[in-house]
Amino acid sequence: MHSQDALRTARSLPELFQQTVRRHRDRVALRRSDGGPVLTWGRYSERVERIAAGLARLGVRHGDAVALMLTNRPEFHLVDTAVLHLGATPFSVYNTSAAGQVGRLFANAGNRIVVTEKQYVPVIRAAGGALDHMVCVDDCVEGTLSLDDVEADGTGSFDFEAAWRAVGPGDLATLIYTSGTTGAPKGVELEHRALLASLRAGLALEHIAAGSRAGRLVSYLPDAHVANRYFGHYLAMATGASVTTVADPKTMAHVLPALRPTVFLGVPAFWYRLQGAVNGTLSDGSGLRSRLAAWAVSTGRAVTERHRDGRPVPAALAFRHAVAERVVLRRLRARIGLDRAVAAITGSAPINPDTVRLFLALGVQLCEGWAMSESAAGGSVNRPGEVRPGTVGRPMHDVEVRVAEDGELLLRGPTLMRGYRGDQAQTAEALDGEGWLRTGDVGNVDADGYVTILDRKKDLIINAYGKNMSPAGIENAVLAACPLLSSVVAIGDRRPYVTALATLDPAAARTFVQSRGLPGDGDIARLAGSPEIRAEVDACVERANAALSRVEQIKYLRILPTVWAPSSEELTPTSKLRRRRITEKYAGDIEELYRNASLPDG
Template identity: 70%
Template structure:
């Protein structure tokens, strides 16, 4: 059976998993990047059976919820899938969440079981709620069962086969808790039917279908985010791909060349760092090597631009491209670890069009996409050969996108959520009677169906002259042009001009000033200030006059995902930042 047909006919993710596990029994399903764990689909399925039985012995039944607070490791996939087979609902908690926020999630979800690691047992215990059992992965902890203990339990009368066959399309597959940029996280209820519909749409895309079927995936982003669940966990179930888990986010760049994924999702910050590293590597070369690399990138860019405009490559350009690819470009792709990737995707936040064009020059078709937790990762995406930098592509199969009168993008399709858990009022505000989801994004849809995101509806800067601007556009310009910038926040609402708060990327800053590790010290160094100033100037050259940054302040930082300034998915908490750094902002306008 073609992988594209499997989500079509399966009633649940449990059924989807069982079909794939049977068809791919002897092939590798799960491994960790360190090589300590490697499981075939047969072994994966057997562990799922045992864990499901153990959970059933703790009283987990259809309709219950189970919390997971884990790093990226094979056990996440084992436990999450086992919970699905019971008709229960697994959901993930960001590892950076404090006990107070975890308590809110547990109250909303009503879970009695938590699966976590020893380092968070105390944090989870302090959250309280209705939790009765804590399962500890990777070691022992006081007051907790080990995963081995759980697997050894044998519930009397438990029928695993009957349990998973009873799971239906309307059962909840997961809860995705939103990042909470404007308030407490909302629990997005995602049904099996929505994930299956999203898998159908994804596998219908030739590049994603080709890369996923029996391919190689990398799991390194938080599983509390719908994107990582879709592009590793669920996609593997549908297409029989193998998953390599990466516990330490900092090692992803080293892992990619070893895994050589066939499908890979990166966030903009990752692509900017890769772009900077490759650019510096080319610049560091001399003589013939440098001229050859520069020539090859130019040929790649010319070919990409021509294809983007729908024109056929003339014979002379095709010949030069083949030579450039043989001599330089394929080696650069291999260096990144994406030389065998069919689908290379960027999402989670807007990416600068210049970065997309840079990777196109390498022969890497960086396909920007757009979706939401509320749409179960279903939305719009660019396709290889049809990429229009600056857009998020065209809607996926069965997904509709239109623009409301006020410019807000509306989305409708079978991938939409059931609603926000325990919050009918906010559910009604988000989805209207005709099934259109108010995305909160302002954008456009052109005559060819390409969707362009302008900004978040509530994030637009309207200066004192009434000019509307996208802070994300300004911030991305700086992130592309200034390698030292880790986070950038543009400010200018009801102000005469734009200013910016900049937090350093610790690694890049330390490379400029070896020996200093404290970002507060680095922020005060004259050479760092000079380098950032040059980066801002380069960014300003790409912006309209009204968007240009007139003043900036380097903050001591660091800002960490899940901290006061950033959500766990690295989105800036603008209101919090505006309040916390009010004095610094006012000082910029007094200069």
Template identity: 55%
Template sequence: MRRLLVEASSLAEIFQDTVSSVPDSVAVRSSDGLLALTWAEYGRRVRSITAGFAALGVKRGDTVALMMTNRPEFHLVDAALFHLGAVAFSVYNTSTPEQIAYILSNSGSQVAVCERQFLPRLPDGPGSPERIVCVDDDVEGTLTLDEVEEGGDADFDFDAAWRRVGREDVLTLIYTSGTTGPPKGVELTHANILANLASVAHLPELSELVMGGRLISYLPDAHLANRYFSHYLAMVTGSSITTVRDIRTVIDVLGEVHPTVFLGVPMFWYKVRTAVENAVAAEGRLRGRIARWALSTGRKATRNLLDGRRPSPLLRAQHALAERLVLSGLRTRIGLDRAVAPGTGAAPIAQEALEFFLAIGIPLLEGWGMSELSAIATMNLPGDIRPGTVGRALPGVELRLAEDGELLARGAVVMKGYRRDPEKTTETVGPDGWLRTGDIATIDRDGFVRIVDRKKELIINSAGKNMSPSNIENALRVSCPLAASVIAIGDRRPYVTALVTLDPDVMGEFTVQHGITDSSPAALSAHPRVRAAVEAAVHEANAKLSRVEQIKQFAVLPVYWEPGGDELTPTLKLKRKPINEKYAEEIEALYGTPRPSD
């Protein structure tokens, strides 16, 4: 497979090879069971849709915008377009009309494919798409996907079309979430993605384990992580994709699908951990004691493993019993009993949470990457996990540190550039090919990379001490199951403070346990029991932090932050500058200073 990845002319060739190799295996299905396609059916429909888009005038190099929830039609349309050599890219479903208008203009999209619910957000008039395809309804002024699929010319030469696509053709655009300004369109070629897939295929710890597996698509397709792990990877491995339209149901789908490869952001893993701990706490007296003993035994065995010590015969026997009585069943209930590569990324995860999953037998593999590096650049591997790091560089990826500690990367995975922004491209990628990642990092003598924080997000307090806000936030997030989001404040300040928002899912159970009748965000944020729980978590977190990092004051905000809103990107990253501006009054109150008048 690695040889094919290195020699293939495009991702279309990889797709066609898989269609021929495993025609009768399930390729893609919806979690509601309404649609399931084998690889042969997937291939036939891609052929028809490709011809249909060609008949509409879409040609090699054209850009097409996609705006859909996670559904099989995304995979059909995206694959069809790259068989033409067109550039298909996804728009975040939370994008505002103004953001969509900017992205369509910057990308040069003349065709959009979307669901009915997103039609009102598309620009009208100048800059609007010339053609709109609606995948889930027949709406006046648009084409249905069936019409596209049935509208191809009978003499369209599908094989000739995809064979014309080359490695240097742009495969997709990934628009960064824009935490510090307008989003930038990262241009990734077929060669970029093939090089990244070849790097993974080069790893014996993973390459054979992920073949013919099961994947779940639930994160935004506008984020490269989902495109890579739940779309492109399936084309290499012949895996089956289950699409999940409602992200709130993904934990239920996990228990049905039992994926072999699964990627979760830290927030997801924190929720799973909280759910496990709550389930153990709710057990009866005897079963609860056994479950707590099993978790404790798992932690001891994990600590021995991480410290490089061989467990004693007694601990090995106890761990085997814990596996049989509790841990194996727990993994099955979660749905990760067959996962050979459960991953975490997109943001740093607390080491304590990582060790929790190792203790219950889920080898959570933390990796690091960015859109500009075609997804993943470093990764911990099964049997070679070092918590607190993001692993070693993948084969073919070079890493080094700049004088100020910024991580630099080079290799075939480095993007072609930013769309219509040569100045920013030159600023990011030097003439020698080294890409400035924007992350401050360390690399140990074994090659393991530790990400300190984003270069632009480091806190420097009024005494000149540098701190990582992510480290502080993770410490509190792990200690406080009630928290959905935490942001540490302290840049040019005398001490660190924090803003905390509550998790509505967890708060539902908390209100029942404590007899709280008013569950509005305003009432909960001010409730003495809630504040006491958060305060206890702050004390627990502070015990893990250095003195200068410790949180001296906090505020529980009477709001929930939604992905894609003012405070969070669609992938749950904090928009630090907008948060500091929006909550300036609350922040100043934590320092005992009224907000200055404008």
């Protein structure tokens, strides 16, 4: 049975999983990037059955919630899938969460069991709550059960098949806690039917279907994020692809060449890092190799621009491109680990269009997409050969997008959530009576159906002259131009001009000073005050400003002597800016940027 046929007939994710196991029992299903046991789909299925039976003996019943607080590792897939087979609802907790945050999630979810690792046990215990059991998948901790214990208890007379066959389309498959830049996270309730519809929509796209059939996926982003759950977990259930887990996402750029995925999702920050590495190759001295690489990329740009504009490629240019592909471009793709990527996708936040153009020139069909937790990863996406940089493509199968009178994008389709857990008021605010989801994004849809995101509805900058600007567009221009920076926040609401606060990428900053033989012990505060780093950042801002309109250009930028980490006061767990908190916390720095400012011509 083909994966699309299985998706059409499956009533639940467990049924889909079982169909895939029957088709691909001997194919590799799960492995770790750092070695360790490799699980086939058959072995995966056997362990799922034992874990499900063991959890049932611990009291997990149809409809219960079970929390998972794990790094990216095969055990996440085993436990999540086992919980699904019980008709229960697994949900993942961001590993960076503080005890108070964990406690609030548990109170909302109502789970009595959590599956975790030794390193998170103190946080979970500090969170409090009425937990019956804590299961540790690695080292045994006093007062917890081991996963081996759970599996060993799952050898009795439990009717596994009856349990998973009882799971229906309307049962809850997961809770996704939206990180939210303000307020407490909301628990997005996603039913089995919504996730199955989202998988059908994804596999209706030839590049995702072909990449999945080729069979190599990577799980490295947080499993608490719907995008990783989709591309690194559910998609494999539908296609039989293998999943490699990467426990430390910071190593992703280093391990990617060994993994060579066929479907790969990267957040913009990841693509910016790769862009910096590629640009380093292009500008590395004046030797023959760097000149040849620059020529090849320039040739790739010329070809992709003609394809984008619908113009024919002259024979001479086609020949040069064939040479560039054979001699340089395919080797560059192999060096960064994307030579076999049939589907390369960027999402979660807007990306600079010039970054997309660079990867298109390299022969990587980087397709920007747009979706939400509330839509179970169903939304819009560009297609290879039809990529329009600056847009998030066209709606997926069965997904509708339209623009409200105030410019907000509305989304409707079978992938939408049931609602926010325990919050009818917020649910009613997000979903209207006709089934449209208010996305909170401002954008437009052109005559060809391509969707463009301009900004978040509440994040627009309106300067002192009443001109509207997208802070995300300004920030992405700077990030794309400056690999030294990790975060940038544009300031300018009700102000005469735009300024910015920025933080350094510690690894990039240390590499910068070391490569130039500069003194420094790597202390981030000293690096932020380095005249050489300041000069490099200023040059990057100048390049970024050249790509912005005059009113958007950054007049002053301050490098803060700190690092913003996910789940901090400044960033959500998915590294989105908490703008309101940043402007409050750094009010003094911001005022200094505007001190004694005169109003320029608007």
